[in-house]
Amino acid sequence: MARVTIQHVAQAAGVSPSTVSNFLNDRQGRMVAATRVRIESAISELGYRPNRAARQLRNGKTQTVGLVVPSVGNPFWGAFAHEVEIAALALGCSVLLCNSERDPERERRYVEELWEDGVRSIILCTSLPSLQHVSHVIAEGLRLVTFDRPAQPNDPDSVVSISIDNNVGGQVATAHLLELGHTRIAFVSGSIRSVNRSARYRGYCDAIEAAGLSVADMPHWTGLDADLFGDVEAAEVGRAAAKDLFADPATAPTAVVAINDMTALGFCRGLRDLGLKVGQDVSVIGFDDIILADLYDPPLTSVRQPITRMAQLAVAEAVERGSNESTDPGSSVLLRAELIVRESTARLAGSDATSATTAGAAASR
Amino acid sequence: MARVTIQHVAQAAGVSPSTVSNFLNDRQGRMVAATRVRIESAISELGYRPNRAARQLRNGKTQTVGLVVPSVGNPFWGAFAHEVEIAALALGCSVLLCNSERDPERERRYVEELWEDGVRSIILCTSLPSLQHVSHVIAEGLRLVTFDRPAQPNDPDSVVSISIDNNVGGQVATAHLLELGHTRIAFVSGSIRSVNRSARYRGYCDAIEAAGLSVADMPHWTGLDADLFGDVEAAEVGRAAAKDLFADPATAPTAVVAINDMTALGFCRGLRDLGLKVGQDVSVIGFDDIILADLYDPPLTSVRQPITRMAQLAVAEAVERGSNESTDPGSSVLLRAELIVRESTARLAGSDATSATTAGAAASR
DNA sequence: TATGGTCAGTGCATCGTTACACCGATTTCA
DNA sequence: TGAAATCGGTGTAACGATGCACTGACCATA
Numbered sequence: 173m174a175r176v177t178i179q180h181v182a183q184a185a186g187v188s189p190s191t192v193s194n195f196l197n198d199r200q201g202r203m204v205a206a207t208r209v210r211i212e213s214a215i216s217e218l219g220y221r222p223n224r225a226a227r228q229l230r231n232g233k234t235q236t237v238g239l240v241v242p243s244v245g246n247p248f249w250g251a252f253a254h255e256v257e258i259a260a261l262a263l264g265c266s267v268l269l270c271n272s273e274r275d276p277e278r279e280r281r282y283v284e285e286l287w288e289d290g291v292r293s294i295i296l297c298t299s300l301p302s303l304q305h306v307s308h309v310i311a312e313g314l315r316l317v318t319f320d321r322p323a324q325p326n327d328p329d330s331v332v333s334i335s336i337d338n339n340v341g342g343q344v345a346t347a348h349l350l351e352l353g354h355t356r357i358a359f360v361s362g363s364i365r366s367v368n369r370s371a372r373y374r375g376y377c378d379a380i381e382a383a384g385l386s387v388a389d390m391p392h393w394t395g396l397d398a399d400l401f402g403d404v405e406a407a408e409v410g411r412a413a414a415k416d417l418f419a420d421p422a423t424a425p426t427a428v429v430a431i432n433d434m435t436a437l438g439f440c441r442g443l444r445d446l447g448l449k450v451g452q453d454v455s456v457i458g459f460d461d462i463i464l465a466d467l468y469d470p471p472l473t474s475v476r477q478p479i480t481r482m483a484q485l486a487v488a489e490a491v492e493r494g495s496n497e498s499t500d501p502g503s504s505v506l507l508r509a510e511l512i513v514r515e516s517t518a519r520l521a522g523s524d525a526t527s528a529t530t531a532g533a534a535a536s537r
Numbered sequence: 538m539a540r541v542t543i544q545h546v547a548q549a550a551g552v553s554p555s556t557v558s559n560f561l562n563d564r565q566g567r568m569v570a571a572t573r574v575r576i577e578s579a580i581s582e583l584g585y586r587p588n589r590a591a592r593q594l595r596n597g598k599t600q601t602v603g604l605v606v607p608s609v610g611n612p613f614w615g616a617f618a619h620e621v622e623i624a625a626l627a628l629g630c631s632v633l634l635c636n637s638e639r640d641p642e643r644e645r646r647y648v649e650e651l652w653e654d655g656v657r658s659i660i661l662c663t664s665l666p667s668l669q670h671v672s673h674v675i676a677e678g679l680r681l682v683t684f685d686r687p688a689q690p691n692d693p694d695s696v697v698s699i700s701i702d703n704n705v706g707g708q709v710a711t712a713h714l715l716e717l718g719h720t721r722i723a724f725v726s727g728s729i730r731s732v733n734r735s736a737r738y739r740g741y742c743d744a745i746e747a748a749g750l751s752v753a754d755m756p757h758w759t760g761l762d763a764d765l766f767g768d769v770e771a772a773e774v775g776r777a778a779a780k781d782l783f784a785d786p787a788t789a790p791t792a793v794v795a796i797n798d799m800t801a802l803g804f805c806r807g808l809r810d811l812g813l814k815v816g817q818d819v820s821v822i823g824f825d826d827i828i829l830a831d832l833y834d835p836p837l838t839s840v841r842q843p844i845t846r847m848a849q850l851a852v853a854e855a856v857e858r859g860s861n862e863s864t865d866p867g868s869s870v871l872l873r874a875e876l877i878v879r880e881s882t883a884r885l886a887g888s889d890a891t892s893a894t895t896a897g898a899a900a901s902r
Numbered sequence: 903t904a905t906g907g908t909c910a911g912t913g914c915a916t917c918g919t920t921a922c923a924c925c926g927a928t929t930t931c932a
Numbered sequence: 933t934g935a936a937a938t939c940g941g942t943g944t945a946a947c948g949a950t951g952c953a954c955t956g957a958c959c960a961t962a
Binding site: 189228 | 939940942944
């Protein structure tokens with residue numbers, strides 16, 4: 173069961189290995205149609221598959237796309253990784269998955285290692301404000317696509333960013349609660365020292381102020397300033413927040429915007445610990461619309477990220493740039509998030525239903 | 538920023554590339570201590586990292602472990618993949634992740650491609666009764682570890698299997714419901730034409746019979762025989778099952794054993810559609826104990842798989858065999874599943890509490 | 903002092919693919 | 933008609949690491 177190499181193909185087709193190589197690398201202008209056909213049939217007859225290692229050694233690069241996510245253990249990232257793999261497969265390349273645990277040092281190490289192993293395109297799911305820790309690799313030519321983090325002023329020029337518009341997302345989520353009559357709305361998140369999280373928080377603030385209320389008057393959870401950031405602990409964060417926010421009933425919120433669904437679900441769990449009913453006693457809205465949002469009891473209202481589309485875009489940017497200059501380098505693609513209204517949010521008991529204004533987003537499916 | 542190769546190291550250490558290669562490949566008996574030290578310091582000074590592609594081309598193999606899961610979009614597999622990556626990292630190798638979508642043809646293709654790309658160890662998460670579709674690759678020398686599928690009589694000798702004892706798991710889950718006074722217990726799953734699923738089902742049957750009841754008398758969901766199998770659709774399966782099983786109240790179950798947590802959660806969602814309360818009206822038990830089981834409302838009783846430990850074992854078998862003959866090839870490691878009792882299971886209203894016997898598993902945390 | 907054995911380390915061919923430089927034959931054009 | 937350009941294709945030297953077969957120096961034994 174010896175390997176079939178380019179030499180075997182060349183011999184079978186009656187040409188030199190160079191010609192087969194030219195054929196394989198789309199320099200087909202350099203040969204007559206008959207030769208092309210002979211090579212084609214020799215390849216399929218022998219079942220030839222180019223040797224990746226040899227190619228990589230020669231070229232110094234792979235066809236592999238690196239994907240660095242915080243943690244595939246988190247259902248949102250798991251789902252995203254899945255979509256990325258599907259999209260990459262369709263484009264004929266494989267995906268090397270790395271879990272950064274949101275540790276900048278691990279991000280840096282993974283990016284460097286991938287680069288040194290010949291990976292030339294990486295989808296980096298980070299929300300660090302600065303890309304400084306990987307900028308030297310970008311300078312050497314890495315094709316970097318960030319996901320879940322819009323472009324920042326100091327980003328290297330070549331970086332493309334794919335993200336939802338988190339500010340608008342935060343506004344839509346908050347506006348939804350305001351329209352339901354809530355006026356005591358808390359924002360629950362681990363540390364918001366990250367680009368997308370602070371954008372969501374700003375959206376929340378904007379919506380509050382736009383409604384003539386003051387953010388200072390809102391129930392505030394101090395966990396926002398803490399260093400909790402892990403994706404695995406997201407649910408723990410929500411659970412802890414519920415406990416803290418309802419410690420003093422006088423200052424407790426009637427509605428909550430959670431930074432993501434896992435945190436929202438943890439928050440719901442915390443409410444349950446306290447004997448409170450989600451939807452009924454407290455409205456909760458999350459972000460991402462993971463598969464479990466719809467499964468939960470009550471089903472969770474959430475700001476959906478179109479991950480299938482985003483994964484496609486990210487992969488396309490990562491592998492096709494150059495051949496298909498779809499997006500300008502340095503640009504930021506901001507997709508529109510969609511509000512999915514379910515039953516974890518409800519009209520505040522006793523509030524005036526007629527005060528509702530038009531919602532800025534789509535309705536439930 | 539030219540690459541630093543083994544030649545540079547050799548020059549810096551004042552030896553030949555061969556000697557450096559000997560050093561790198563643990564043939565250190567072949568050199569004097571002083572040389573060893575010179576090479577060591579040259580490597581760290583120059584920041585040398587061996588070129589994977591070159592190594593692979595020369596040796597015909599990689600240090601990469603292939604991981605084929607049904608879908609990382611499913612939280613259980615996402616969590617498992619995460620654990621595998623951690624375990625592999627600790628052993629200095631990387632993980633190439635593939636989603637088979639439980640399609641035998643995709644499994645085969647991935648395994649073949651990985652093999653041809655020099656991957657010599659694969660953790661295959663399959664539950665197909667036969668490994669025939671990849672046996673030719675195993676025959677060529679692939680180190681295959683199956684996960685979530687105990688060894689079968691016809692498996693090639695070299696295969697090692699890591700799994701929980703699904704039969705016992707099914708028994709424990711069912712016994713738990715019987716002890717709570719339930720006598721109308723349904724088993725809910727997509728197709729059970731897979732090793733682990735049918736084992737769980739047999740465990741269920743065994744427990745029913747052991748209690749002096751008859752499986753034939755139990756409410757039966759016909760979806761068992763259907764072809765639904767996807768991991769993404771697991772929740773849909775559960776939801777559909779709830780709808781069907783409760784169509785006729787006379788034959789409806791009072792408790793349900795679901796094939797996994799996603800299906801259990803979908804089932805709970807289906808109960809909700811019907812206005813039934815989980816725990817209160819119907820007891821539901823799942824498998825896996827994914828992170829969401831504890832978050833759910835009510836928290837889901839589940840049979841936990843010790844995935845961290847299992848991932849470590851799987852990786853160790855995949856990469857260390859030979860150097861550390863920890864397990865005999867052809868053997869099957871069956872770990873003990875642990876029943877985690879939460880609130881989705883409750884005593885059947887009106888049943889005699891004193892009939893409870895000792896449980897065969899640990900209590901809730 | 904031959905003979906042989908160890909020790910420490912080296913030379914070289916090789917893995918499969920690629921792309922530059924080149925080549926002979928035909929066509930183009932002034 | 934001769935010079936140059938084009939066409940279709942080939943030879944060859946890498947890319948970086950590896951490990952077998954080898955060498956020369958040193959030591960021990962007879």
